[in-house]
Amino acid sequence: MAGMMRAREALILAVTLWTALSINDFLLLPGGFLILAPGWISSIVLALLLAQVLQRLENLPRQQAIGFGVLAVMATAASQAVFDVTAIMTIGPHVLPGGTGVPGFAIADTFDKAILQFRMSLMWNTVAFGFYAAAISLLNAQRQKLDAEMRALRYELNPHFLFNTLNSIAGLIEEGSGGRADRMVLSLSRFLQTTLTLDPLHDVPLVDEIALQRDYLEIERERFADRMTFDIRLPAGLETALVPSLILQPLIENAVKHGVAASRTPVTIVLEARREADRLLLSVENGLPEDGSAYGKPAGMGVGIRNIADRLQARFGNRWRFSTGPVEGGLYRASIELPLRMVLGCSHGEIRPELHDTY
Structure with a gap:
């Protein structure tokens, strides 16, 4: 590229x-x-x-x-x-x-x-x-300067993600769920094999980015099987939209950490993509804990959230929007708005039907 x-x-x-x-x-x-x-x-x-x-x-x-x-x-x-x-x-x-x-x-x-x-x-x-x-x-x-900045931002994200996942595996071991921990380690190995070989300077088709996030959600569902479900909504025609690789990862991690782990009741994480004119909108939504305390500190203070903003600024200048905060219905939503760019050589007629999976 x-x-x-x-x-x-x-x-x-x-x-x-x-x-x-x-x-x-x-x-x-x-x-x-x-x-x-x-x-x-x-x-x-x-x-x-x-x-x-x-x-x-x-x-x-x-x-x-x-x-x-x-x-x-x-x-x-x-x-x-x-x-x-x-x-x-x-x-x-x-x-x-x-x-x-x-x-x-x-x-x-x-x-x-x-x-x-x-x-x-x-x-x-x-x-x-x-x-x-x-x-x-x-x-x-x-x-070269931009490449170095983008690589630094991406590599800053990997240890953050790895810590969260290993913490989840440790939790399963402490609970005595050795079989589930083993499956989670195998899933983590496959996930890291993919993510660590991604070039941080390359955009990826949205369908590939969502597939990675589905793998991660499957890993976390091993730990929170009794109170975690996730819903992925990908309209037909957006599969080949280009997005920065792993741009959704911090949002998914936060939804699990601050939504699922902090709540005593079942939580559904909704990952949705939609198109508005020439813009691509991505959102991650999850239920808030009963007392709403998980998101008490100001938005943007976390490593992952700050990383997203830095990567978007380096990649798109002023052509992006990023917002986080509570919404109606006791939910918390993080939204990214980007210019809509499609993989060259693909037409809408080649795209499979709308994906709407609930797990």
Whole structure:
């Protein structure tokens, strides 16, 4: 995913930059399209190759990366200059009436003029490709910073989840429920095998995220079998909606810890997804303890809740909403609102019917 995004960014930047640089020449140079278009295309191709080289240099020590990067820019600029001179020598006399009278061009019909044109083109392309390389390096640095922040947020979540689950297993052992504890350990092993291999920078289809949460709820139901049920509501057509991996995990954990574990009566946890225009709404709802004390402290103080807000901010900027709090009927609800994004290549006709499972 990261490599695909970098290639796309490099292409967009290259097309934008060289189109902007060429507009003035296209407008001022009569009949210049035939001589400028090949150079425009070759510049974009060379820019993409340069971006690939710069990406491979990222793993080198800083001084070596800078040195090889400068050489790569010079080599790219020289290659483009050679192409420019060749195009001018072969095409220029036929499409540029007036020859040397055209501003910015010295028709390379002699060796001296070819050298002059090469020097002019080399200087110009060195500046252009140097600016492009600087922009690519800046984009890569920003992406690396964001990647590091996202990975730190995800890895902060794993120990938190593991502690809660192991605490549940310990509770079963203390109760003398060895068989249920064994099943829970096996379920935990499968769950961790999946979650610990997820890339925190990759979004996942909603159906996969909900499947993981169903596995976790099955783990906890082993402990609270007599007073815990869960209801999953996934409308048809939303299975391929993209969400950050494990974004629902802290909400499910809180529902179990503060809803089920703190209550003496049966509690149902409802995990629901729905669509409103171009927005995806996810919610986790559970019953409150009889005295409502489990959520006494201000919302957002927990590690998991704070982690969700940080991840959403890093991923979506200001295009998200996150709210938690009591609602009517003695319930507590946590809701996430995100831009609706679907997996490419999937149509609604390929999606299975609505999922509405109660356990």
